[in-house]
Amino acid sequence: MSAEILSKAKLKELKSLSSKKERDSRGLFLAEGHKCVVDMLEHFRLFNLICTPAWIEAHPSEAEKYYDRILTTDKRGMEIISSLNSLPDVIAVFCKPEGLTQIPKVDDKKLYLLLDEIQDPGNLGTIIRTCDWFGIYQIFASTTTVDAFNAKVVQASMGSLSRVSVEYLDLEALIDKNPEIKVIGTLLDGVSLKEVKNIDAGFLLMGNEGKGISEALKRRINVPVTIMPSNPFQHPDSLNVAIATAIALYHLRQV
Numbered sequence: 001m002s003a004e005i006l007s008k009a010k011l012k013e014l015k016s017l018s019s020k021k022e023r024d025s026r027g028l029f030l031a032e033g034h035k036c037v038v039d040m041l042e043h044f045r046l047f048n049l050i051c052t053p054a055w056i057e058a059h060p061s062e063a064e065k066y067y068d069r070i071l072t073t074d075k076r077g078m079e080i081i082s083s084l085n086s087l088p089d090v091i092a093v094f095c096k097p098e099g100l101t102q103i104p105k106v107d108d109k110k111l112y113l114l115l116d117e118i119q120d121p122g123n124l125g126t127i128i129r130t131c132d133w134f135g136i137y138q139i140f141a142s143t144t145t146v147d148a149f150n151a152k153v154v155q156a157s158m159g160s161l162s163r164v165s166v167e168y169l170d171l172e173a174l175i176d177k178n179p180e181i182k183v184i185g186t187l188l189d190g191v192s193l194k195e196v197k198n199i200d201a202g203f204l205l206m207g208n209e210g211k212g213i214s215e216a217l218k219r220r221i222n223v224p225v226t227i228m229p230s231n232p233f234q235h236p237d238s239l240n241v242a243i244a245t246a247i248a249l250y251h252l253r254q255v
Helices: 008-018 020-026 034-041 053-058 060-065 075-081 121-133 151-157 171-177 241-254
Strands: 028-032 046-051 070-072 090-095 111-115 138-141 165-168 183-192 202-206 223-226
Touching (some): 008 020, 008 028, 020 028, 028 151, 034 090, 046 053, 046 075, 053 060, 111 121, 121 138, 121 151, 121 241, 202 241
Parallel strands (some): 111 138, 111 202, 138 165, 183 202, 183 223
């Protein structure tokens, strides 16, 4: 199979997708590595498939199926495009889904995750993957939260971004439009999470890695909870937000 070769101009365009501004303006994002790409192919519209000749040889059925959108390159081309330390042999260029155009009314029988200014791409990717595990398929994030289509987020989510939707909006407006929904907020001075019973629906609100939850959102919490340390006299100042999210979801999914 002889596929079209990736041009220098196209290479430059793909490199620019490391910028959120470019991803937004062009409506495209990258997914790297065979497993991540395959997991997402059925869920996002494919724009291009960038790969090495070795990938085509190793995966002839996928190569044949998407032949008209394949562009081949060498190791140097992959180095320029990729954000990974270990170079992939395939990178997909997907079209970004359209976001919400207005603040939604939500189902009061479901549990949703709210993220206030999460900054680390690895944390967000891990949170998306964790939500997928616990059956939380809708995340609402503040507009200051890291972009879910950042290449490092996509990679850390391990394909879960194809099943978990992340919408960016004004969290205060979302809560105010859904006053019947309980807001469970993770704070350092809340009640022990172990004491929280019979909550299987609502908004679970997680805050920024360094600053926690903003004051405006704190005022909207009606179920403040704390994940208590095993040793009350010797422990870190706080838990990593991705780990805290996993613990909170595990508990809420068990009650």
